[in-house]
Amino acid sequence: MDDPASHLPSPHAPATILRLAASLGLPAPTSTEPLTVTAAFHRIYLLHFPASAAPALAPARPNDDGSVTLVLRVSGDHLPRIKTENEIAMMRWVRENTSVPVPAVVRWDSGCENVLGCEFSLLERVRGCSADKVFWGMGDEVRRRVVEQLVGYLAELREKSRWKHVGGLRVDEAGEIVPGPVVDEWFWMAPMVERFWASTGETVESLNPVDGPFTSWGEHV
Template identity: 30%
Template sequence: MLVVPTLILPRDDELEVLGRTVEQSLGRSVQSIDVIGRDPLSRTFSVAMQDGNHLIARIADSHMPIGIMESEIATMKFVHERTSIPVPKILAYELDQSHPLGAHILLEKVSGGVRLDTIFDDLPAEVQDSLVTQLAHFMLEASHLSFPAIGSILLPQSPGPATDPAAVPPLGPLTHPCFYVDGRNALSLDRGPFPTARAYFLACAERERAATRALFASGVGAPAGAEYQALLADTHALVERAVTLLIELVRRCEGLDGADAELARYSLDLHELGPKNVIVAPDEPTRILAVVDWQSASVRPLWRCARTPYWLLPSLVGDDDARKQRLRSVFRAAVAGDPVFARAVDTDDTRHALDEVAEYDTFRDGFLVLPTLQSILATLPGEEDVDGLRKLLDPQTLVGRAARISLLTHGPGVLSLATSTPGSPLSDSPVSFGWNRKLYRYSVPATPRYSVPPTPIA
């Protein structure tokens, strides 16, 4: 049975509270509020002010831990203070869940900018090369920031004028959606921080096992016929088998931690940075105005951070491989001055396949995860079974056809099978979550809303 996500529209009173909150935080009047995006972690609004300015408001889902939004704020602050990477200005935020809106953040909308992915294909080659070079330098900057563990950046517990500007910020649990969506936020999972990559991957395996067992214990497998029960039992067995193989691969995978000390150190991961995350000046597209969408940015091993950006990799259809090959050469030339980073970029081994598989939903996608793990383990020690991975995408097989269907419906990612990054709400194009395409507007009434000064929101 097809399950269609339910769109939960904002109530008029919620939009009214958002309008009042913005006005009280900024001391300016609101003109209108548009709903432009919703994902499992938050809801995003575009707020037009009566003075002609715009801002972005993001409200955390009430079922999600407060640390997810705190990490987004802390990461943007840290990047602004420690690097030359331009980020949107944080106007105000609230991390108290007792606030009528819950946890929320108000961001300055990038004025006059356009999202790079909407114009990149039409830009001259020299402009494209310049932009790729700039993004490569951003990745290099981030890679030079060192941290003691794998996790997500948090705000200092007691910030003040005496805070050392060079101090390493505290780290908290990872904020990647794979630890929180589909009810996983309610499970007692180890989300970090993790002292080693091996500890992280073992936690990923236990996450999938715990999520599947909780799913069956919750009554999803209620009696519905012998065939259905047999299918559920087979699925459960598949997940358990996949998790067992994942743990075995973690145990046998080389180079995760001390075996490759140069690439094992932890830095801020920007390898998923792409045109959808970049706002540029339309009249001067080589001028990057902001890098946006820091919601799930995290600290990872350098071997994961120093990767060729996904959007420069060859596509399955190969329609623009010549251009991508040129841009990959530009990227490599831009990072060549850092030999450690360059070595990591040229390394594509079992660690990377393991890293991608570990973020998959094994219950939903076990038919892809299990053969992938079997293929990789079949050739250890040594390099991964590239031929086996090609067979995984063979259109002559059932699994290959299913994998290609997944590519068309979900986009590139794990072994080119993960969900595509959604567009940024900090540009003129709204986020196009499939079940939330219509814009809903709250507009200021013709008469003033407040005949007396509003009561401050606690």
């Protein structure tokens, strides 16, 4: 299958991102910048806001100087709706039920009827660095503490999880987090369905097991 990054939406101009912020009832960012790295399923932008905007951007935490930086992730049409909904529900559930540090969700949309014409999520920026870039430069004791912390997070996720289904999560109409369909990066995605199955009437839903959640792996298979 194709590289998902080859089906990302076209870059959005700063003026378009400013219109998005206004349409969401947010203060105007002082500047926007596209990240030079490209994720497989998203185009990513940083939105910088003055300190005066911080109350309107809660629960995102401000930077040390009081300003606020948000991360805008603009999705491709790889798995319409279900991928964004699963990501948002997962982040919300982890943040609300565990001590595992994840970004706060400020705004999101799993549809395309918005200024961008794409699904998106607008998240708190959490500063840090990738562990793989620093881990082997740490002393033995620091590495041990890092591993212990990760093991602790995994244990907490297992302990706190109440989910018994096979599938993902989603946010329902009342804003509650509920079981959702299976989401898998190896699914037939919309660009590939269009390329190989356009004349057959097949869809992402008909080619993939997305009609869950399922009660067991046997039911899923």
